Amino acid sequence: MASQTDYVTLISNDDFSFVVQRSAACISPAIRKMLDPQSMFMEAKTNTIRFDNFNALVLEKVCEYFYYNERNKDARDVPDPELPTELVLELLMAGDYLDC
Amino acid sequence: MSGRRGGNRIRGPQSALTDFLAANNISAAQIRDDYERRRLQAEADNAGNGEGPSNQAPEQDDDEALAVAAQAEEDDKKSKKRKRVEKDAVDKIKKSKASKKGKKGKKGDPEDDDDEYDDELRIYGKAKPMPGQLEHCDVCNKRFTVTPYNKEGPDGGLLCTPCGKELAKDMKKEQNAAKKSAGTGKKRRKVESDRLDGVANGGVKSLVQICIEKIAKHHEDIEELGELPQSVLERLGEIFSKNRVLKPKTLPLFLRPDLDSVIVHDAAYLEVEDYQQIFAVVPKMRKLVLGNACQMKDGAIDYMIEKCGNLQHLQLYAANLVSESGWQKVFREAGSKLQVISLKWLDAAFEDDVVRDMVKYCPNLERLKLKLCRRLGEDAVRYISDIPELKHISLWISNEVSNDALLSLVEKRGSGLQTLALEKFIDAEDSLLQAIHDNCTQLFKLRFSENDTVTNASYTALFTDWQNPPLTFVDFNATRHVDNNSSEGPEEAIGMASSGFKALMAHSGSALKHLDLASCRHIERSAFFDVFNGGQVYPALEYINLSFCNRADTGVVAGIFKSCPALKRLVAFGCFDVQDVVVPRNVALIGVPRAQDAIEQFGFGLGVDEAISKMVEAAA
Numbered sequence: 001m002a003s004q005t006d007y008v009t010l011i012s013n014d015d016f017s018f019v020v021q022r023s024a025a026c027i028s029p030a031i032r033k034m035l036d037p038q039s040m041f042m043e044a045k046t047n048t049i050r051f052d053n054f055n056a057l058v059l060e061k062v063c064e065y066f067y068y069n070e071r072n073k074d075a076r077d078v079p080d081p082e083l084p085t086e087l088v089l090e091l092l093m094a095g096d097y098l099d100c
Numbered sequence: 101m102s103g104r105r106g107g108n109r110i111r112g113p114q115s116a117l118t119d120f121l122a123a124n125n126i127s128a129a130q131i132r133d134d135y136e137r138r139r140l141q142a143e144a145d146n147a148g149n150g151e152g153p154s155n156q157a158p159e160q161d162d163d164e165a166l167a168v169a170a171q172a173e174e175d176d177k178k179s180k181k182r183k184r185v186e187k188d189a190v191d192k193i194k195k196s197k198a199s200k201k202g203k204k205g206k207k208g209d210p211e212d213d214d215d216e217y218d219d220e221l222r223i224y225g226k227a228k229p230m231p232g233q234l235e236h237c238d239v240c241n242k243r244f245t246v247t248p249y250n251k252e253g254p255d256g257g258l259l260c261t262p263c264g265k266e267l268a269k270d271m272k273k274e275q276n277a278a279k280k281s282a283g284t285g286k287k288r289r290k291v292e293s294d295r296l297d298g299v300a301n302g303g304v305k306s307l308v309q310i311c312i313e314k315i316a317k318h319h320e321d322i323e324e325l326g327e328l329p330q331s332v333l334e335r336l337g338e339i340f341s342k343n344r345v346l347k348p349k350t351l352p353l354f355l356r357p358d359l360d361s362v363i364v365h366d367a368a369y370l371e372v373e374d375y376q377q378i379f380a381v382v383p384k385m386r387k388l389v390l391g392n393a394c395q396m397k398d399g400a401i402d403y404m405i406e407k408c409g410n411l412q413h414l415q416l417y418a419a420n421l422v423s424e425s426g427w428q429k430v431f432r433e434a435g436s437k438l439q440v441i442s443l444k445w446l447d448a449a450f451e452d453d454v455v456r457d458m459v460k461y462c463p464n465l466e467r468l469k470l471k472l473c474r475r476l477g478e479d480a481v482r483y484i485s486d487i488p489e490l491k492h493i494s495l496w497i498s499n500e501v502s503n504d505a506l507l508s509l510v511e512k513r514g515s516g517l518q519t520l521a522l523e524k525f526i527d528a529e530d531s532l533l534q535a536i537h538d539n540c541t542q543l544f545k546l547r548f549s550e551n552d553t554v555t556n557a558s559y560t561a562l563f564t565d566w567q568n569p570p571l572t573f574v575d576f577n578a579t580r581h582v583d584n585n586s587s588e589g590p591e592e593a594i595g596m597a598s599s600g601f602k603a604l605m606a607h608s609g610s611a612l613k614h615l616d617l618a619s620c621r622h623i624e625r626s627a628f629f630d631v632f633n634g635g636q637v638y639p640a641l642e643y644i645n646l647s648f649c650n651r652a653d654t655g656v657v658a659g660i661f662k663s664c665p666a667l668k669r670l671v672a673f674g675c676f677d678v679q680d681v682v683v684p685r686n687v688a689l690i691g692v693p694r695a696q697d698a699i700e701q702f703g704f705g706l707g708v709d710e711a712i713s714k715m716v717e718a719a720a
Contacts, residue, residue, distance in 0.1 A: 080305065089322075
C-alpha cells in the first residue's frame with residue numbers, strides 16, 4: 001500500500017493529470033475523505049483521483065483555487081481570483097460537488 | 101592627449117570610442133575639465149550675483165523666462181541680457197534644488213557631496229540642457245525652450261510645458277486612485293456587509309460563493325443555468341434577490357419543471373404573467389416562497405390553486421393585492437395539504453375570520469408564522485390555539501393581545517410545540533412564562549422579545565427544574581424595563597437579568613447554538629463572568645448577541661472566546677467597555693465601538709489562547 005505522499009494526482013475526464021500538493025487538494029472535504037487512508041478507497045491507495053465529471057479546463061481552475069485558498073487562508077480582505085466567465089457555471093457545479 | 105600622456109602607465113583595454121576620439125584629437129579628460137571649469141565659473145558668478153528674485157509665482161516665472169528666452173533666441177550675439185537671464189535661471193534651479201532637499205529630510209551636508217558627485221557623473225550621460233536652451237520634448241518631440249520649471253519625463257528627458265501639465269495631472273490621478281484603493285472606505289463597507297450577511301468569516305470565500313457572485317454579476321448574459329443542484333440554485337436566487345436583479349427576464353433561470361420548490365425572495369419586479377409562468381412551469385412544486393409579492397393578485401392565486409395541487413409550504417411576504425376572498429379560497433381549496441404557512445406584512449386584507457378559515461381547512465398545519473398582519477388581533481390567537489398538529493408557531497401581532505389569549509395558546513398547544521416565538525407581546529405577564537415552564541417539554545427554539553413586564557424572577561423560575569431538554573435557539577432581546585425617571589431600573593429587575601441568565605445557561609448551555617440577549621441591560625458583569633468563566637465550555641454556541649448589554653466589557657468578551665470554541669459571530673453594538681479586543685481566528689466580532697477603523701473585526705491567524713495573551717499584553 002502506498003504511503004502518504006506529499007503530492008496527489010487529479011485526473012480529468014479527458015485524461016489530463018494535475019499533480020498538486022496534498023495539503024492544497026485536501027481543502028476540499030470531499031477530496032480529503034477520498035484520500036483518507038482509513039477509508040481504504042482506491043483513491044487513497046494510489047493517491048490518484050479520477051474525476052469523470054470535470055474536464056481539464058475546469059479541473060485546472062479548481063486546482064488553482066486550491067492553491068489560492070491555501071495561500072490566503074489566514075489573510076483578510078483577499079481579492080477574489082479571476083475566473084473565466086464561460087466556465088463559471090461548470091465551476092459552480094464542481095465547487096458544489098467538491099464541497100469547497 | 102591624455103592617452104599619449106600616460107604612455108608609461110599600465111592601462112586597461114581601451115574602447116573603440118576612446119581610440120576614435122584619440123585619433124581625432126579629442127580628449128575626454130579635456131572635455132570634463134572644461135565642463136568642470138564652466139560649472140565652477142557659473143557658481144562663482146552666481147555667488148557674486150547675490151539673491152535673485154525669489155518669491156515669484158511659478159507660472160509668472162515660467163512666462164517671463166519663456167518670453168525672455170524667446171527674445172534671446174532672436175539675438176544671435178551673446179548679449180549681456182542673455183547672460184543675465186541664464187544666470188537668473190541657474191540661480192532659480194539651485195534654489196529649487198535646495199528647497200527640495202530641505203523638504204526631503206534636512207540631512208544637510210552629506211547630500212551636497214552626493215550632489216557634486218552626481219554633477220560629475222552627469223556629464224557622461226546626456227547633459228541636462230540649461231534653461232534658455234532648446235530641447236525636444238520627451239513625449240511629443242516638439243522643440244521648446246527649456247525653463248527651470250520643465251518637468252522630467254518618464255525616460256529622463258525634459259517635457260514641454262503642455263506635456264508637463266498632462267503628466268502632473270496623471271500623477272495626481274494615480275495618487276488619488278492609490279489612495280482610494282488603499283483607503284478603507286467602500287471596501288470596508290463591502291466587507292462589513294458581507295460579514296453581516298454571514299458570507300465571509302475571514303480567509304477565503306468558498307469556490308461556490310465566488311462562482312455565485314460572478315454569475316450574479318453577469319446575470320444578463322446567462323441563458324440557462326443547467327442542472328444545478330437545488331441548494332445552489334436557492335443560494336443563487338438569494339443573491340439575485342439581494343442584488344435586485346430577479347426580474348421577468350431572469351426569472352426563467354429559476355423555474356424548472358423537475359423542481360419541487362420555487363423560491364423568489366424578491367418578486368417585486370414580477371408581473372401578472374410572470375406569476376402565471378411560475379405556476380405553469382413548475383406545477384409539481386411543494387414549496388412556494390415569494391418575497392415582496394406586491395403584484396400578486398387573486399388571479400394568480402386562482403391559477404396556483406388550479407395548477408399546483410401538491411403545495412405544502414406557502415410563504416408570502418407583502419402580498420397585499422390578494423383579497424379576503426382570495427385568502428379564503430386558498431385555505432378552502434388547497435388547505436388540506438398545507439403544512440407550513442408563513443405570512444408577513446399583510447395590511448389590506450387577512451382578518452381574524454380568515455384565520456378561522458385557515459384553522460378549519462388546514463388540519464395538517466404544523467408550522468405557522470404570522471408577522472405584522474395589521475388586521476389580526478386577539479381572536480386570531482384564540483383560533484390558532486385550536487390547530488391540532490401545531491409544532492412551530494411564530495407570532496408578532498400588531499394589535500393588543502391579552503395575556504389570557506397567550507396563556508390559552510400555550511396551555512392548549514404547549515406540549516407539542518418545538519418552536520415558540522412571541523415577539524412584542526407587551527401585555528404578556530409572569531404567568532405566561534410559568535405556563536411555558538409547565539406545558540412545554542419539547543421546545544428547541546424559544547423567542548420572547550420586547551417585553552417590559554415579565555420579571556427576572558420568572559425567567560429564573562422558567563429555567564429552573566424545567567422538563568424541557570436544552571434549547572438550541574434562545575432570543576430574549578429587549579426584555580427590560582425602560583423608565584426615563586429611573587435610569588437604573590427598578591430594584592427587582594424586570595426582564596432577563598443576572599440570575600435569569602445564569603439559570604438559562606445552566607439549563608441550555610450544553611446545546612445552545614444561538615443566543616440573543618440584545619438590550620438585556622440588567623445582566624451584571626459578574627453574571628457574565630460566572631457564565632463565561634473559561635472553564636465552563638459551551639460546545640455548540642455559534643452566535644451571541646450582547647448588543648447594549650452595557651455591563652459587558654473586554655474581560656467578558658475574552659471569557660466568551662475562551663468558553664465558546666465553536667463561536668462564529670459575536671455582536672456587541674453599544675458595549676462601550678469592550679475595547680482593544682484581539683479577535684481569534686474564525687470569529688467575527690461585530691459592532692464594537694471605539695474602533696472606527698475596524699467596526700468589523702475578525703481574527704486572522706490567531707488561536708484563542710494567543711489572542712487572549714495578546715489582549716493581556718495590551719492591557720498591561
